Amino acid sequence: MKRLPARAGALPLRLQLGTLVLALLAIVCTIGSLLSPDPAEIVDPRAAALLPPASQRWIVTLRDGTRLAAEAVRRDEDRWTILRRGGDQSLPASEVAGLELRQFWLGTDTLGRDVLARLVHGGRISLTVGVFSLLAALLLGIGVGMASGWLGGWVDSVLMRLVDGLMAVPMLFLLLLLAAVFRPSLGTLVGVLAFSSWMGVARLTRGQVLSLKQREFVLGARAIGASSWRIAWHHLLPNAVTPLSQDAVLRLGDLILAEASLSFLGLGVQPPVPSWGNMVAEGQTLLVEAWWLTFIPGLAVAVTVVAAALVADGMQEIARRLDAGR
Amino acid sequence: MLRWLLRRIGAGLVMVWLVATATFALVSAAPGDITQRLNDVRTPPAARERWRRDFGLDRPWGVRYISWLGDAVTGDLGYSWLHHRKVAGVLAQAIPNTILLAGLGLLLEIAGGITLAVVQLRRPHGKGDRAITLLSLTAYALPPFVVGLGLLYLLAFRFPLFPPSHMLSVAGETQHGLPRLLDLLHHLVLPVVAIGIAGMGGVARYLRGSLLDEKGQQYVLAARARGASERRALISHALPNALLPLITMVGMSLPFLVSGSLVIEVVFSWPGMGQTMYDAALARDVPLLLGGTVLATIAVVAGNLLADLAYAIADPRVRL
Numbered sequence: 189m190k191r192l193p194a195r196a197g198a199l200p201l202r203l204q205l206g207t208l209v210l211a212l213l214a215i216v217c218t219i220g221s222l223l224s225p226d227p228a229e230i231v232d233p234r235a236a237a238l239l240p241p242a243s244q245r246w247i248v249t250l251r252d253g254t255r256l257a258a259e260a261v262r263r264d265e266d267r268w269t270i271l272r273r274g275g276d277q278s279l280p281a282s283e284v285a286g287l288e289l290r291q292f293w294l295g296t297d298t299l300g301r302d303v304l305a306r307l308v309h310g311g312r313i314s315l316t317v318g319v320f321s322l323l324a325a326l327l328l329g330i331g332v333g334m335a336s337g338w339l340g341g342w343v344d345s346v347l348m349r350l351v352d353g354l355m356a357v358p359m360l361f362l363l364l365l366l367a368a369v370f371r372p373s374l375g376t377l378v379g380v381l382a383f384s385s386w387m388g389v390a391r392l393t394r395g396q397v398l399s400l401k402q403r404e405f406v407l408g409a410r411a412i413g414a415s416s417w418r419i420a421w422h423h424l425l426p427n428a429v430t431p432l433s434q435d436a437v438l439r440l441g442d443l444i445l446a447e448a449s450l451s452f453l454g455l456g457v458q459p460p461v462p463s464w465g466n467m468v469a470e471g472q473t474l475l476v477e478a479w480w481l482t483f484i485p486g487l488a489v490a491v492t493v494v495a496a497a498l499v500a501d502g503m504q505e506i507a508r509r510l511d512a513g514r
Numbered sequence: 515m516l517r518w519l520l521r522r523i524g525a526g527l528v529m530v531w532l533v534a535t536a537t538f539a540l541v542s543a544a545p546g547d548i549t550q551r552l553n554d555v556r557t558p559p560a561a562r563e564r565w566r567r568d569f570g571l572d573r574p575w576g577v578r579y580i581s582w583l584g585d586a587v588t589g590d591l592g593y594s595w596l597h598h599r600k601v602a603g604v605l606a607q608a609i610p611n612t613i614l615l616a617g618l619g620l621l622l623e624i625a626g627g628i629t630l631a632v633v634q635l636r637r638p639h640g641k642g643d644r645a646i647t648l649l650s651l652t653a654y655a656l657p658p659f660v661v662g663l664g665l666l667y668l669l670a671f672r673f674p675l676f677p678p679s680h681m682l683s684v685a686g687e688t689q690h691g692l693p694r695l696l697d698l699l700h701h702l703v704l705p706v707v708a709i710g711i712a713g714m715g716g717v718a719r720y721l722r723g724s725l726l727d728e729k730g731q732q733y734v735l736a737a738r739a740r741g742a743s744e745r746r747a748l749i750s751h752a753l754p755n756a757l758l759p760l761i762t763m764v765g766m767s768l769p770f771l772v773s774g775s776l777v778i779e780v781v782f783s784w785p786g787m788g789q790t791m792y793d794a795a796l797a798r799d800v801p802l803l804l805g806g807t808v809l810a811t812i813a814v815v816a817g818n819l820l821a822d823l824a825y826a827i828a829d830p831r832v833r834l
Contacts, residue, residue: 214784250549279736297585343551343773349532352529352533353529353536354532357533357807357810357814359774360777360788360790361776361807361810362807364776364791364795365537365540365541365795365803365807367795368794368795368796368798368803369541385715406593408670430798441655448659449657449658449659449776449777452659453776453777453780453796454794465657468657468659468660468663469660472663472781473692473829475663475667475671476667476671477665478673479667481666482660482663482667483660483663483667486656486657486659486660486663486664487660489655489656489660490652490655490656490657490660491652491655492655493655493656494651494655495651495745497654498651513747
């Protein structure tokens with residue numbers, strides 16, 4: 189394998205940009221979900237619901253634990269006057285336990301939950317489901333592809349018929365069927381998505397193995413008595429990594445899209461656990477009144493998929509340059 | 515040629531049978547059945563047993579499989595539990611609607627994709643090329659339901675130019691002839707555009723690559739040398755060859771004509787296959803799910819076959 193030129197800026201801009209965005213998303217969704225408020229927290233369903241993005245409210249906590257969202261607060265003597273839902277409300281100072289100003293950067297949903305917090309937590313769920321289903325698909329696909337390409341013969345024909353057969357089922361129908369049959373939970377969702385996606389990995393791996401099999405270094409390894417396992421693990425797999433990883437990045441985007449579609453249809457991640465797909469589903473009933481509930485999570489999916497496609501493009505570009513330099 | 519065709523058809527039939535069997539196995543292996551959907555604590559167990567018998571669920575799965583397969587071969591796909599009609603009837607009603615929507619969507623997708631790619635390659639790596647690359651990347655990455663909802667928001671609610679859902683308006687249902695057609699077209703605009711936008715990006719991205727490769731070929735240079743304009747060399751010489759791989763892509767999307775764009779149909783309440791299968795999945799309507807899957811698989815197999823045939827006709831280098 190050739191080393192990349194070490195010169196700065198040799199990496200395509202697309203690759204840098206895409207990687208940066210994906211890394212940021214991963215960081216925000218993991219660390220951010222620890223820092224952000226509880227996504228299920230309902231502060232004041234009456235006065236803090238459907239706030240547009242970049243709203244702020246005073247949160248007045250009363251002695252009995254009730255929290256009221258107010259547009260403005262004023263203290264005169266021993267009373268608090270709060271402006272809540274356009275009307276003044278007066279509270280004795282002894283009842284008020286605390287006061288804080290809270291920013292709702294991306295607004296709130298119909299129950300008054302913070303959209304930003306839900307977006308970050310939903311992103312964590314969506315990305316986790318995407319990554320784990322990708323890993324499962326890679327594991328199964330590479331295993332089957334290796335077995336098929338390396339062993340050949342009837343194993344190859346049986347496995348490839350299976351792959352052809354599964355590929356012949358329209359993907360969303362298959363997902364629909366699986367999701368309907370296995371009641372949705374995060375585990376089954378990962379399984380279902382992986383099951384719908386591993387065939388492409390298997391085909392790609394098989395093709396790689398078939399072409400690598402003929403190369404001198406594999407023959408050489410065999411000649412000095414390396415076991416099949418050793419050849420597969422040390423000689424075939426490392427050489428198939430480039431096309432496989434490029435495919436994997438694109439596949440991650442597709443899986444995130446598929447998860448979003450399933451969750452949108454109510455067959456993926458189930459509320460109250462937020463995911464980008466089910467946030468859109470919950471938002472679409474209020475499309476006109478509260479556009480942000482639909483389009484912010486939708487945009488989040490798009491940004492992720494664009495970033496993945498940019499990374500894949502960039503990797504392809506590097507592979508092309510290496511080919512040209514050979 | 516004939517032998518090839520017969521072999522392919524035979525293999526296709528085996529494939530359909532395999533998928534049907536696998537689907538059947540999957541559905542019958544799954545825990546729970548329709549009687550659980552009629553879940554009511556007050557239902558006595560005896561009644562539930564009787565319902566299971568009514569739906570034929572008390573027989574061993576082997577018997578159910580043989581009887582279902584036997585009927586399916588003769589074209590009888592069984593009885594839909596949800597619609598209380600023959601599955602074939604339910605599918606026959608949904609398919610034309612889906613073919614109409616998905617067909618127009620596919621046309622728009624391909625036409626739009628080709629246009630974008632050709633415009634991009636008038637000046638490759640120029641500003642316009644980059645802008646369109648970014649645009650088609652975004653279109654590819656936007657989830658289809660977001661595209662659909664965006665169109666709904668803009669063109670059905672903010673600026674109510676088009677109806678938001680269904681195939682016909684209440685008035686249109688009772689009309690005939692031209693007014694009915696116009697009403698239908700009016701309802702078609704948004705879902706067709708949604709499918710077109712969602713798919714256009716992928717086609718443009720794909721075609722740009724192959725068109726760029728063709729453009730670097732000697733014969734394009736030769737055409738330029740003979741005095742063909744840049745535009746003519748691109749459109750009349752490079753494009754037809756770049757379109758060859760697109761045939762496979764279109765063949766691959768033939769099943770889409772039958773299975774439809776599920777999400778778009780759900781967003782726009784379009785009474786097609788996607789919507790029907792979605793409802794069937796929610797209701798665990800096993801006969802309908804099985805029938806729809808088998809039909810869609812037939813479409814996939816037929817689509818692949820047609821794509822290979824079309825490829826052989828379009829590209830004289832390919833022999834079957």
